Structures are given as C-alpha cells and as structure tokens.
Amino acid sequence: MTLTAAPSPPEAAASLLDRLTGRARAPRAERAVVVLHDVTKRYPNGKEALKDVDLVVPEGDFVFLVGPSGAGKSTLMKLLIRDELATKGVVVIDGADLARIPRRRVPKVRRKIGIVFQDFKLLPRKSVWENVAFALEVTGTPRRRIRPAVDSVLAVVGLTGQAQQLPTQLSGGEQQRTAIARALVHDPRIIIADEPTGNLDPVISWEIIQLLLRINELGVTILMATHDAEVVTALRKRVVALEDGRIIRDEMSAAYHRED
Ligand SMILES: Nc1ncnc2c1ncn2[C@@H]1O[C@H](COP(=O)(O)OP(=O)(O)O)[C@@H](O)[C@H]1O
Ligand SMILES: [Mg+2]
Numbered sequence: 001m002t003l004t005a006a007p008s009p010p011e012a013a014a015s016l017l018d019r020l021t022g023r024a025r026a027p028r029a030e031r032a033v034v035v036l037h038d039v040t041k042r043y044p045n046g047k048e049a050l051k052d053v054d055l056v057v058p059e060g061d062f063v064f065l066v067g068p069s070g071a072g073k074s075t076l077m078k079l080l081i082r083d084e085l086a087t088k089g090v091v092v093i094d095g096a097d098l099a100r101i102p103r104r105r106v107p108k109v110r111r112k113i114g115i116v117f118q119d120f121k122l123l124p125r126k127s128v129w130e131n132v133a134f135a136l137e138v139t140g141t142p143r144r145r146i147r148p149a150v151d152s153v154l155a156v157v158g159l160t161g162q163a164q165q166l167p168t169q170l171s172g173g174e175q176q177r178t179a180i181a182r183a184l185v186h187d188p189r190i191i192i193a194d195e196p197t198g199n200l201d202p203v204i205s206w207e208i209i210q211l212l213l214r215i216n217e218l219g220v221t222i223l224m225a226t227h228d229a230e231v232v233t234a235l236r237k238r239v240v241a242l243e244d245g246r247i248i249r250d251e252m253s254a255a256y257h258r259e260d
Contacts, residue, residue, distance in 0.1 A: 032056045032092075033112075033189050033221050034080060039089035041075050041245075049075040051245040053089070057223065059189070062216045064232045065225040066256050067242035073225040076242070077192050080223075081113055082106060094189055111139065114183025114191045114220075118198035120175045122167040122182075128174075129154065129163040132182045139186070153181040157211060173204035180211060184220075191215060193224040197231070205231065232256035 034057035041050040049072045057063055065073050078084040079091050082098045091098045096109045122131050132150045141149070154160050157177040167175050176196060183191055193212065197205035209231055216222045226232060232239060232255065239254035240247060 031059055031095075033059045033094050034223065035090070035092040036076070036079070036086075037090040037092075039079065039086045039091060041072075041079060041084060042087040049245055050079075050086075050242075053245075053247055055240065055247065055250070057221060059221055060216070060219055062213070062222045062235075062237045063224070064235075064237055064239045064256065065223060065242065066227070066229075066232060066239055067248075068259075069227075070244075071242040072245045073242055074194055075245075077115070077194050077223070077225065080190075080192060081110055081115060107139065111186045112189045114180075114186065114188035116176070116179050116183050116191065116193040116196045118195040120167070120172075120179045120199075122175055122178055124167055127164050127166055128159055128170070128178045128181075131167070131178055132185050135182045135185050149185055150181075153184045156184065156215070157181045171204070172200050173207055176200065176204075176208050177211065180208075180215070184215065188220065190221045190223065193222065195225050195227065197226065197228060202230075209235070227258070229256045229258045 034055065036053050036055040039050055039053040040048060042048045053072075053076065055076075065076065067073055075084065079086055079098070080093060082091075085099055093109055094112050096105070098109070101109060123134065126134060129150055132153060133146050136146045136149060151160070154163055157180050159174065159177055159181065162170060162174060167178065170178065176199075180191075180196075191212070196212075197208050200208060205228065212222055212224065213235075236253040236255070238252050239249065239256055241249035241256070
C-alpha cells in the first residue's frame with residue numbers, strides 16, 4: 001500500500017487509514033495518535049517478533065498490551081519510538097510515518113512519546129529534580145523554561161518533597177514516579193509504559209496505575225504492557241492481547257486471564 005507516493009486524492013476518497021493518521025484532513029475526534037498497519041518485525045537473526053499487526057489507538061485511549069513473555073510487546077513499543085524500524089508495514093505516530101520522516105525530524109516526533117520502563121532507568125548520581133531536568137537539558141530547552149516544567153511535573157506525580165533525593169534514597173514506587181515525571185516533562189501526547197509495575201509490590205503497583213489513570217484523564221494517551229491480570233481485569237480498559245507476534249484479541253472494557 002502506498003501512502004505518500006500517490007497523488008493526493010479528493011477528500012471524500014481518502015482511505016480510513018489516511019483519515020486516521022491525519023494524511024487526509026479528518027475531524028479531530030477521529031484522529032488516531034498511533035497507527036500500525038500490517039506491521040511485521042523481523043530481527044536480523046530471523047526472529048519474527050511481530051506478524052501482520054494492525055492497531056489503531058485514538059487520542060485519549062488507555063490501552064493494556066498483554067500477552068506472555070516473548071509475545072512481542074516490547075518490540076511493538078520499540079517500533080513506536082523508532083528504536084527499531086518495521087520490516088514491513090507502516091507505523092504512524094500523530095500523522096508522521098516513522099519510516100519516511102527525515103532524520104532531523106525524528107527527535108521532534110520522539111518527544112511526543114514519553115516512555116517508562118520496568119527498571120526505571122534513572123541516573124544514579126542525579127537527584128530526582130536533576131533526573132527530570134536532564135531530559136529537557138539534552139534537548140536544548142532554555143534554563144528558564146526547565147525550572148517551572150520540572151516543578152510542575154514533580155507536583156503531578158507527588159514528589160515535590162523528594163526533589164533533592166537521589167534515586168537510591170527512594171522507594172521503588174517513588175523511583176517509578178520520578179521516571180513518570182521524566183516521561184511527562186516534554187508534554188507528550190502518548191505515554192508508553194513497558195511493564196512499569198513489574199518490579200513493584202501490589203500496593204505500590206496500584207499507586208502507579210492510579211497515577212497513569214490520572215495522567216490519562218489529562219488527555220494523554222496511554223499504552224501499557226503488563227503481566228498483571230488483576231489490574232487489567234479490575235480496570236476494564238481496552239485490552240490488546242499479543243501471542244507469538246500476532247494480535248489475538250482487541251477488546252474494549254475487557255478482562256485478562258493469564259494462561260502462562
Ligand atoms: N534484538 C532482538 N534480536 C532478536 N530477537 C529479539 C530481539 N528482541 C526481541 N527478540 C525476540 O522477539 C520476541 C519478542 O520479544 P519482546 O518484544 O521482547 O516480547 P515481550 O516484550 O512480549 O516479552 C522474543 O522471541 C524475543 O526473544
Ligand atoms: Mg517485554
């Protein structure tokens with residue numbers, strides 16, 4: 001399927017994919033922030049981690065990505081931040097086809113996505129405040145804009161009082177909230193969280209989930225990979241289930257029962 005080479009069609013003839021991705025003008029409510037169309041990812045060793053994946057995520061959605069270890073959840077997320085390129089198919093973030101954007105525009109598209117990992121990935125010698133500020137410093141944000149931005153995201157995640165602590169002085173939940181603040185500081189459209197509660201006990205996991213729900217209510221689209229069947233089932237959000245690289249289920253208000 002050719003997305004950009006074709007002459008622009010009259011608006012009425014625009015495909016659903018074009019409308020969803022903003023290639024053709026679409027009413028805002030119909031816009032999708034994430035589109036994967038017929039995506040296959042084969043790693044250099046021949047492993048097909050994703051096979052013919054189709055996924056459309058409208059702005060403001062909260063999506064759980066579930067499935068056993070090795071199903072392809074992390075690979076899908078790596079495609080969204082252009083850490084990896086699709087072998088086949090199209091990945092579109094907020095209207096930008098990731099395989100076709102010029103290299104110089106990659107950082108700008110990446111900043112639309114905040115990412116949160118299972119193991120937090122904080123800089124150990126920097127304080128909470130500095131960890132969050134660093135994300136802005138590396139993108140050349142002027143000093144005067146950094147302070148208010150960092151202060152406000154630390155307030156959102158409830159860490160104003162711990163701003164000067166080092167990661168080693170924090171609980172696991174506080175470390176993950178620091179990572180969420182860092183993900184938020186660029187004012188992203190999407191937060192991708194790859195098993196963000198994987199290292200946390202159940203009570204703290206719920207705190208992190210509540211925080212992600214609150215951020216979602218602020219209008220940020222959330223895509224969260226998890227093994228936590230209890231959390232997924234309790235919240236009745238959209239559930240996309242991967243197995244062996246394929247989407248085997250995509251349901252609204254769904255439950256999740258692990259079979260592994
Ligand atoms: N860089 C890589 N090279 C080769 N195979 C990989 C690579 N990354 C992941 N895989 C394989 O792709 C499959 C999907 O992995 P992954 O996306 O990490 O799954 P999940 O996050 O659901 O556990 C697994 O079989 C994994 O071993
Ligand atoms: Mg993974």
